Amino acid sequence: MATTTLCLQGAALVVLIVCLAPVAPAWAQQPAGCPDKCGNTSIPYPFGIGSRCARDFNFRLVCNHAYSPPRLFVSEVELVSLSLDGEARALINARNYCSDGTTYISYNALRRDSQGQLLLSDVSFGRSTAYRFSAARNRFVVLGCPVLGYLVDAEEYYVSGCISMCRKSQAGDDHLSSRCTGERGCCQNTIPRPLNFYKPYILSLNKSAEENRVEPIYHRLNSTACNYVFLVEDKWIDTTYSYRAYFNRTDDFDVPVVLDWAIRNVRNCRVAKRNATKYACRSEWSECFDASDGVGYRCRCSNGYQGNPYLDGGCTDIDECQDKEKYGCYGDCTNTIGGYTCICPRGTIGNVHEKNGCRPKDKFTFALKAVTGVGLGVFMSVFMAFWLHLGLQKRKLIRTRQKFFEQNGGIFLQQQMRSYGGAGGGVGGFKIFSTEELKNATNNFAVDRILGRGGHGIVYKGVLEDNTVVAIKKSKMMEEAQTKEFAREMFILSQINHRNVVKLLGCCLEVEVPMLVYEFVSNGTLYHYIHGKDSEVDIALDTHLQIAAESAEALSYMHSSASPPILHGDVKTANILLDDKFDAKVSDFGASKLAPTDEAEIATLLLTRKKALYLDGPEEDRSLVSCFTTAVKVGRHQELLDSQVRNELSDEMLQEITHLLMRCLSMIGEERPAMKEVAERLESLRRYQQHPWAKAEGNEEEIQSLLGMEQNNANYQLRQQDVLGLEEGNAYTFSL
Template sequence: MAIAPVVHLLLLLLLPLAEVSALEQQKPPPPPQVVRPGCREKCGNITVPYPFGIGDGCYRDDGKGGFQLRCDDSHATPRLTAVGYDIRITNLSIATGEVQAKLKATRYCYDNEGVTVNRSGDGATPLTSSHYLFSATKNRLVALGCPSHGYFVDTAGYYVSGCMSICRPLQYAMPGSCTGVACCQSAIPSAVGYFEPFLLDMQKKDGDPILYTTTTTCRYVFLVETEWLRTRYNNVDKHLNRTDDLTVPIILDWAVRNVGNCSTARLNRTDYACRSVASHCVKSINGAGYQCNCSKGYEGNPYLEDGCRDIDECKRIEKQEEPCYGVCTNTPGSYTCQCPPGTSGIATWKNGCRPKDSFTFALKVVTGVSVGVFLPVFMCFWLYLGIQKRKLIRAKHKFFELNGGVFLQQQMSSYNGTGTCAGGFKIFSKEDLEKATNHFAADRVLGRGGHGIVYKGVLEDKTVVAIKKSKMIEEAPTKEFAMEMFILSQINHKNVVKLLGCCLEVEVPMLVYEYVSNGTLYNYIHGSKGIESGTAFETCLRIAVESAEALAYMHSSASPPILHGDVKTANILLDDKLTAKVSDFGASKLAPTDEAKMATLVQGTCGYLDPEYLMTCRLTEKSDVYSFGVVLLELLTKKKALYFEGPEEDRSLVLCFMMAVQVGQHHELLDSQVRNEMRIETLEVITQLIMRCLNMCGQERPTMKEVAERLEMLRRYQLNPWAQADANMEERQSLLDMEQRNVEYKFTQDCVLDFEGGSTYSFSS
């Protein structure tokens, strides 16, 4: 029982000692030493780190001057100067190897006659045989005032650098930085250790009068810190009239310069300035010599024993100066950052540490069973995909054969032995076209029609094409369809959209055409832009001629002849030069080689369909002639072929025009621009041509070749200067074939519908 009070007393005595020990552990380490023991560390608010020092034994003494400093405490603000060099130091840095000092600018003042009356300033500043050099990167030589040529010389008196400052008249002053007007600046070379400034007196009789337009009473020349010049002298005009003394800051580069470089310095370990173990030598950037830096992860003074101390990065992490979101552990010269216990990941990333999964035995068993079940399922799925892929390949091959792919390849090979046609016709795969259209994306749609959708595509060779994806196809024999594709690929006419290839691996073949950039003739006629005034009829006539020539080529020059079957303004495209190109051969057929008529399912567009074709189901070249007559009429009137919103008698453009011809008012249906630009004789001839094209009896219609020739004749007449100046009638008659000009339009009861009584008539001349 007597022991308990004694133990209690010992605990009370030891508790304060434990608290003191804990407090000592919590104390921050002392700051890194920057001066030698027992030496003065500051002069006013300027820290003086070794190798600089104040007093004996406090600075590095290696035979070069500049490290010994003097602090004059007699002033309100103590002044720090370099012993033997009379420069006032305002800041010292070991890290950058720089000293900021102040110098008085050299000042020259003149009387009204231009004679020097006063000169002041520090004059020469010799830094030879010292550890200092003037910084070439952070100083500039400046001449202020005008006219003046400021410069400085070296120890031998030779010119080193300078600049000229000239003023403009006050009314033409150019406020701004020091650019040569009222103030100039120039760079200085490296390794400069002597500065003696001068101003060259410029007498009026010695130079151009423009140099003396404006002068200042006092002129200055000085070396100054570049940053100070930029911020303080951004507007020179404010400083032109000054006459007082001017003190400016300069930057000096310092280094240990008793040896030339690090390699030489390391040979003499006794004199080697880098004393700290965690330090390394760096060659001076200005002149000979070297500097010392603390190694990465250390800070302090590398010129002192143990002057470089380890940086505690973990404390910087607390201040968010280093990236670590886990547990930080400081190490000599570095640190480690790890995720907290129970987590894993990347601790240097925010939210990079995640809780660890507890992979227990039960979880392992479940995982094993899951893998055992999943693996067979995966194998079955993989096998299923393989079977589906083979089915897809077989389906593609089947469609390819059904669509005549094999026959088409044989025809292409026999054509030139290379498997491609002379015009570049190619058989594309489905994947090629899907890639070209971004899997037939909606933003690639160029247009939709009765036969399908047209997409814009870009092939691998960057060729822009139009890809038609059809909705249906006639059940034509394989060889017949392939032969049609082969023959269509041979069409090579400037006014026919070129068929570049096809894809036969799908149920309904896809066709690849050249891309025409300016849209359809339908949109150009009825869109918001319209045809330009002043050339409306000329443009219409040219488009009509080009379209007619394309159809005439298909009817007369192709072998065998090709019937379009769906001629309309929506199937005539315009390129960037408004050149017409006939397109969309979805309803096209090859003309029969024998005398038999070709019967086919009626295809086409209401308003353009040949009535005879509609009744007989026989597509002939005269069917295209009728449809072209509607296109020609649409071009001249700018009215749609069918218009369901007006009165019933005005819904058909063809019927409306024929009725107007009966009463002699057909010119009123023409577009006003076209009517104003068309001559009366041209109107009569083109009206006759349209009426012949629209004849109910196909045999009475002209051929497309005749239509093209007649339109070309009209076009030449319209462009011919004889037509613009009233030339002699014989030439005009010869050009227009005028024997038909004064023909009366007669309607006989034969093939054309009577629009009032329902009888049938035919047009004749």
């Protein structure tokens, strides 16, 4: 009777799932109509012109059409190239700081700090946090002499610097004239860490004319008219700079700088994957890796794929066979999804990844070649048609399986499993099985592996490759609404772990109706235990109460502890399994229904060992609920109990159980107890039944104390509409 009660709380399951359906973020795909170029510079997503086209404000760019051709900017920094590998190139203006001709170097017109050092313009990226000046690819350079230049960061901490001096040329060292070593008006240094902001400082080392007149012992230093301090790409200073070409330069000029960019709104990939909605690696065939220059992460297409990993479907298969030399294939190449195969041409052997690595096999004689050729020709003529047919059927099967996989939400489920369990694992041991794995586990779904069958499908016993025994449910049909929500339900159910709930180990999505893989429970269903061939065996009251209490505990856990709460929707004896210790395990939470609708499988009550609906009896006796409530009304309800139960059940226990059942059968939802209360009360009654006081005549106060509550008045006042409603079956659906 407790099982019938539990059915009443499953009506909200579909509403709950629909409310939790995922919504794809607006930036999961770049909107149509977004420009992909500014002048000569390509703009790949996540970058974009304006807020609508960029992933977020960190990647917003401005295309300035005042130039011809237009130029691309982030804040005040001009970008000349953007790459999805995390690198960008920018142009920074190297400003000149020149003497006025009256002193060796005069900076009177420029801004100085409190120590008299010349402060140049700082360089930053405004509000964007995506960019860093690359420490590996840039150099700090000072041109002109004699001068000291250095950089500080946003907190005024020293970053890098060097001194550039002048000296006269000496015989035999003209080959050194283009080397930037600090001697000939050029010095350079590395920056020890990436920067997103810097300020350059410059300090003249020249003596004044007055000092030279007073102290002629000092050698008058050579000097340049203009000095420069800037960051620049390492290749520029190594290949472009020439002492003679730049020594007397006086104009401003642009120099290239290398930038590193990344998604920097979280610390690393591990943290990013926790929020699947904002996770930037959108393509199915993409990978995440941590940024090497501080916080953040970047995305790349997996090996064998190319494209844009920041877009849904952005990574596509590479046809390696189109560029054999790049991929080291010097034989017959066959492209595959995510890879390729390469073998030596027919008649040759050797190293196919080395030029001229395939050499001819031992030569056949001409006669042998002729005989072999004729034989192969005849054989191939017969075989080709069969092979072609077989190949077409195989490709059709692969396409069909992929279609079902996507239709059943496989891609969504894979993404969730990657987000919560890493790239190679699932959640709590949950796995997506292939069709072949389940065929092997069940000996191709052999008849002798069938555990049970019903109107909606069949349950098979299977043995996985690691010798784990499982139960595999193969359903016949599933409604379209269930198909759309199937993957989400599977992900939620895979995280459920309770000793009285059958563990969902995985699913197979390559078939039209998904198959479910559960843990194997050895003692069959409660239905067969009560109504099967051994049903004549007496069942102790303690066993009845144990099964009822554990079933209620499972439902209470799903209602109160699962997140989100899960409502069963089909509680009946056919969906309660028993292990070798008769511990109850509730199955079929929100999954495909395998129980048939014929009367042989309809739910029964535990304490009466009668079927909830007896379709062959008199009309007034067909509903067990109606019979019970009518019997309570006239005080004859104990006559409905199983004989073994009637013998063991005391009056106090009968009164407590009857009170609990009548509360559960109330037509008003607010009056029905929560499953947690039902589970606790059943366990309390079970402990009372096991206590010696339950089998002996004790005083009233001790019995009430043991029961944990005052005995309830057995004279229940049922409202007429309640009894009529129960008798007509208006409030109960025993097989949803």
